[in-house]
Amino acid sequence: MSEVAIVGVGCVGFQPILPELSYKELMYEAAVKAYEDAGVDPRKDVDVFITCAEDYLEGFSIFDEFVPDQLGAVLRPLFTVSGDGLLGLANAYMLIKTGHFDTVVLEAHSKASDLLTLMDVIAFALDPVLNRPLGGHPYYVAGMEMNRYLHDTCATVEQCAQVVVKNRKNACGNPYAAYGANMTLDQVLCSDMYFYPLKKLEISTPADGCVVMVLASEKVAEKLTDKPVWVKGVGWCTETPNLETKDWSKSVDTRLAAEMAYKTAKIHNPRKEVDLAEVNDLFAYKELQHMEALKLCACGEAGKLTEEGVTARNGELPVNPSGGLLGMGYGLEASGMEKLLEVVLQLRSEAGRRQIRDAEIGLAHAWRGIPTTTGIVAVLSNNK
Amino acid sequence: MSLDKITNPLHIRHWLGDMEADYIYTLGIAGEHFFKEIKENGRIMGAKCPRCNVVIVPPRMYCEKCFAKLEEWVDVGTKGTIHTFTVATIDVDGKKLKEPVIFALVKFERGCGGLIHKIGETKTKEVKIGMNVEAVFKPSFERKASINDIKYFKPTE
Ligand SMILES: [Zn+2]
Numbered sequence: 361m362s363e364v365a366i367v368g369v370g371c372v373g374f375q376p377i378l379p380e381l382s383y384k385e386l387m388y389e390a391a392v393k394a395y396e397d398a399g400v401d402p403r404k405d406v407d408v409f410i411t412c413a414e415d416y417l418e419g420f421s422i423f424d425e426f427v428p429d430q431l432g433a434v435l436r437p438l439f440t441v442s443g444d445g446l447l448g449l450a451n452a453y454m455l456i457k458t459g460h461f462d463t464v465v466l467e468a469h470s471k472a473s474d475l476l477t478l479m480d481v482i483a484f485a486l487d488p489v490l491n492r493p494l495g496g497h498p499y500y501v502a503g504m505e506m507n508r509y510l511h512d513t514c515a516t517v518e519q520c521a522q523v524v525v526k527n528r529k530n531a532c533g534n535p536y537a538a539y540g541a542n543m544t545l546d547q548v549l550c551s552d553m554y555f556y557p558l559k560k561l562e563i564s565t566p567a568d569g570c571v572v573m574v575l576a577s578e579k580v581a582e583k584l585t586d587k588p589v590w591v592k593g594v595g596w597c598t599e600t601p602n603l604e605t606k607d608w609s610k611s612v613d614t615r616l617a618a619e620m621a622y623k624t625a626k627i628h629n630p631r632k633e634v635d636l637a638e639v640n641d642l643f644a645y646k647e648l649q650h651m652e653a654l655k656l657c658a659c660g661e662a663g664k665l666t667e668e669g670v671t672a673r674n675g676e677l678p679v680n681p682s683g684g685l686l687g688m689g690y691g692l693e694a695s696g697m698e699k700l701l702e703v704v705l706q707l708r709s710e711a712g713r714r715q716i717r718d719a720e721i722g723l724a725h726a727w728r729g730i731p732t733t734t735g736i737v738a739v740l741s742n743n744k
Numbered sequence: 745m746s747l748d749k750i751t752n753p754l755h756i757r758h759w760l761g762d763m764e765a766d767y768i769y770t771l772g773i774a775g776e777h778f779f780k781e782i783k784e785n786g787r788i789m790g791a792k793c794p795r796c797n798v799v800i801v802p803p804r805m806y807c808e809k810c811f812a813k814l815e816e817w818v819d820v821g822t823k824g825t826i827h828t829f830t831v832a833t834i835d836v837d838g839k840k841l842k843e844p845v846i847f848a849l850v851k852f853e854r855g856c857g858g859l860i861h862k863i864g865e866t867k868t869k870e871v872k873i874g875m876n877v878e879a880v881f882k883p884s885f886e887r888k889a890s891i892n893d894i895k896y897f898k899p900t901e
Binding site: 377379419473474476479480483488489490491493494495496497498500503504505506507508511552553554555556557558600602603604605608 | 752753754755756761763767769771775779800801802808827828829830831832833834835836837838845847848849856857858859860861862868873890891892
């Protein structure tokens with residue numbers, strides 16, 4: 361079975377708003393960059409196109425019909441995954457593994473600034489009969505989860521705040537990041553308490569941007585580039601849609617997704633083998649919870665490691681050197697692609713002043729946000 | 745350095761669109777049973793899984809752990825404990841609420857799962873994980889077979 365490689369990437373954004381480009385132009389610009397990077401002509405060289413988008417976030421019914429032209433995919437095989445970009449990666453990986461397809465294009469974007477009522481759309485994802493009639497800002501769910509996570513793991517509010525300080529600082533070195541900043545722990549701790557114990561600055565702010573990638577089979581990849589980044593394993597899992605029965609302490613979906621990806625990638629000791637991890641940090645505490653689910657440390661240990669600087673960019677286990685969603689901005693269904701982009705750039709040694717020396721194995725992780733329990737994991741390497 | 749960058753897209757030339765989308769959500773067999781008991785008898789029901797030997801709250805027609813069909817309805821009482829909670833200070837538009845709202849997951853002794861609801865008749869500083877609470881129902885003539893037939897849960901003595 362052929363190995364699968366990422367052979368081209370293109371990114372536009374991420375910025376708080378990208379007023380000059382429509383969503384189609386945004387996708388076009390990112391696609392042009394990716395095709396140039398890979399050295400492919402979308403009208404001739406691509407077998408399948410995959411976009412990742414969700415109608416309500418886009419403001420269209422049947423949004424998947426609105427994607428071929430700006431990707432060079434008119435009259436070509438194309439489908440849309442209603443999920444995070446990393447779920448699209450899993451699909452691209454499987455297509456190439458079948459042996460029937462050699463070149464696959466993967467796209468996900470966020471035009472969050474077009475959506476004036478994002479929180480209403482998220483609230484609409486709650487159970488219509490059991491939860492929605494209670495009203496309220498849907499992120500109360502995150503406040504409840506953080507509270508139980510802290511209760512069970514003894515992680516501290518300072519450790520959660522440290523995630524924000526670290527990630528927004530990392531973002532200062534990332535030209536694709538919207539919200540780089542040098543902050544103090546006190547600034548985070550003193551920000552408004554929105555959903556106790558979750559504070560305003562611990563919540564990622566939406567941003568606009570688009571990431572397009574070109575994937576190829578082994579034989580095509582080796583012709584196209586001398587810097588392929590190999591997809592060694594993917595895994596995905598959904599726990600339950602029911603807030604009443606889900607686990608409020610651990611991310612069990614991420615744990616199972618990670619086990620699935622590690623098995624394929626033959627990773628036995630993630631803490632030792634993974635050189636950098638791009639982990640969902642939509643809310644600061646989620647980075648800690650997800651690190652534990654990903655077996656990057658023991659349960660309850662992530663906060664301490666963050667405090668000790670182990671997860672800093674120059675630490676022993678860098679987590680979110682890109683700046684994460686707290687620093688890059690929350691890219692809706694492109695959130696996982698923000699993570700994947702950083703891993704690809706790091707493994708190609710193209711991460712500029714964020715570069716982690718000798719990085720060989722990188723992990724990208726996505727979670728689909730409130731109120732979902734879907735986790736997706738990809739393990740990548742610059743060694744076949 | 746400003747920490748909050750400008751994020752108002754309305755300053756850009758644009759076309760404003762909205763979507764009218766109204767739905768009804770039928771309750772189904774388990775939901776019908778659950779809300780009828782709340783409305784008519786002020787009781788909170790679960791469904792017993794014979795295979796897992798747990799009572800799932802709110803009741804469902806099937807067990808999400810083992811996929812068995814559930815047909816036995818069980819009264820789990822109106823008293824439970826707070827599994828986790830939060831205090832929301834902003835509304836869905838991001839505006840500060842006049843009074844903070846406490847949301848919680850209340851678990852019942854006999855049940856797996858529980859109910860997401862509000863906590864009332866207490867101060868935000870006094871709420872704790874593990875606290876004992878009980879459901880406060882609206883008077884029966886005001887009940888509409890809705891989750892809001894329960895006004896909130898309040899701490900028990
Ligand atoms: Zn069962």
